[in-house]
Amino acid sequence: MKSKIYIIFSFIIAFAPIKGQVIKQNLLLANSALFHQSIYTYGFEQSKNNLLFKCYSYNYRLQIKDSVTFSLGKHTPSDFLEISIDTLHDVLNFYFQLANQKNLVTLLRLNDTLEKITSAENYDANHINSLTAFDDEKYAYKDDIYVIKTNSDSSGKQFYLVKYHIKTMDKPFEYDSKWQFAFERKHIHRASVVYADTGQVILYTHVSDGIKKGQWILRINANNGEIIKGTKLSAKGDTRHFLLSNLIIDKKNKSINVIGSIYNANEIDFKNNASNFTNQIKNHKLFLVTIDSLGDVINRTEKLLPLPIIVKSLNVPQSYHVKIREFKKLNDSNFDVWMDIYTQSKPLTFCYYSSWHLDISSDDIDFTVNPSKFYISSESITDFISYAKGDSYSKFILNDINEYDKFKYQQPLNQFIIATGLDDLSNSWYMLKKTDLNSLTKFYYYVFYGKKGLENKVVLKAEQNQKTHIYFYKKTSYLSFTTDAANTSFELKVNTL
Secondary structure (H helix, E strand, O other): OOOOOOOOOOOOOOOOOOOOOEEEEEOEEEEEEEEOOEEEEEEEEEOOOOEEEEEEEEOOOOOEEEEEEEEOOOOOHHHEOOOEEEOHHHOEEEEEEEOOOOOEEEEEEEOOOOOEEEEEEEEEHHHOEHHHHOOOOEEEEOOEEEEEEEEEEOOEEEEEEEEEEEOOOOOOEOEEEEEEEEOOOOOEEEEEEEEEOOOEEEEEEEEOOOOOOEEEEEEEEOOOOOEEEEEEOOOOOOOOEEEEEEEEEEOOOOEEEEEEEEEOOOOEEOOOOEEOOHHHOOEEEEEEEEEOOOOOEEEEEEEEEEOOOOOOOOOOOOEEEEEEEEEEEEEOOEEEEEEEEEEEEEOOEEEEEEEEEEEEEEOOOOEEEEEOOOOOHHHHOOOOOOOOOOOOOOEEEOOOHHHHHHHOOOOOOOOOEEEEEEOOOOOEEEEEEEEOOOOOOEEEEEEEEEOOEEEEEEEEEEOOOOOEEEEEEEOOEEEEEEEOOOOOEEEEEEEEO
16 A cells, blocks of 8 residues: 655654653554644544554644544454555545455545544455556545556566646545556656645656667646656666666756766666666765756766775675665755665675765856765664575665666665754764564664764664654754553654754
8 A cells, every 4th residue: 555655754853842741642553644743643442342443643732633433343453454644646545454354445535634434344455446457656636646557568668757737635545547648659668756745746757778779758738648748867878877866856846856877888788677876886976967848958067976885805896876765855956865874795685884965066167066074873783684584674685787777866665764954063873773684673773973983872672562742843853652562652852952
């Protein structure tokens, strides 16, 4: 039940909450989520005759805002699998699936004030949201959803962008197909929807060969599916790869700012499924492209960024790779950037190394990149990276090197970078989550620069069956959600680093 509607870990600050303030409540198999600047806690309550689902919403000061109760009939919590939740189409969708009837689901749909929109009992689990069968190359905007579909035959693979519209919010999601945009038949390697509104859909498209080889930003008319403009990220005649890592849609002036990495053709060859990242040890080439409202490139900047990395052994093949996790526009001439660095010492496996802050500001020529001090956050935690078989935490493991372009912009399946920031002396700090694969114990580490250099401390620990979440709402303050070991109650607490 994934979608590209991702929860944003931020709040609007009005009044400071009280450090150490705690909400404790009895609730069975509780969990939490952040949606529309509120924390939602939910779980079961067993009454004498039936099982009740309860959900509460709190503001960041831990003041209760709303609550709701929903009867699930004559059951116990053990009758159900873990409660699933998503926020597809800007509502709260809760799914209750019986453990002994895995093809049946009960749905409860609520708005952000916990008013009931609809419910459906004993609904076909495969039909509860027909679009969940697709991978994460989809994007929802209000009552519309855009999906990248492919169809393969003897002549190759055809890519399509399909727009669907919800039939009604009063039933489990069913859609009408509104239009279909067919990409050119040949050489499309990747297509991803990165933004949509009432007027346009923006796609990042990678063409692996032919006269249009390169990476493109396509703008599609949201109402009829016709192409408005295609903009190539690289200049005419440039054969290098401009792989997108993040972007900003400036609604004020209708411009698009794209940031990413530049690779030579001999470093990665998507057509022939080959790579050689030898040159990615010491330096990394970033690009920043600005596209105006007409789809024309008004700025294309390249910056060679020396990576302050000490290679410990030349006998071990190793390379370093950059993903832009946070890309914010502070004003017309300044950008705030957090990039994550990954190391590749095994084929197709990219392990988290550290995070680094960049301040990008315009100058008389193009842009100046001012990096912060660099620390290796992963090395401050013993065995933060584990190479044990089946351990995917803090890693991106690709099926094929042709997924490398997707690695540059996709979100990790298991979130391990909770937050990063700068202290008053411009030293980086990190909140990292480590999960022990054997015990499934979760540790939340605060990594910071102290008197002894880079230090860390465990701010939260959870055993296998406990649910935990951390929600930052300003620079050094966060809410923590934790259930007890027996999963009979939860604690929601205000914390400060």
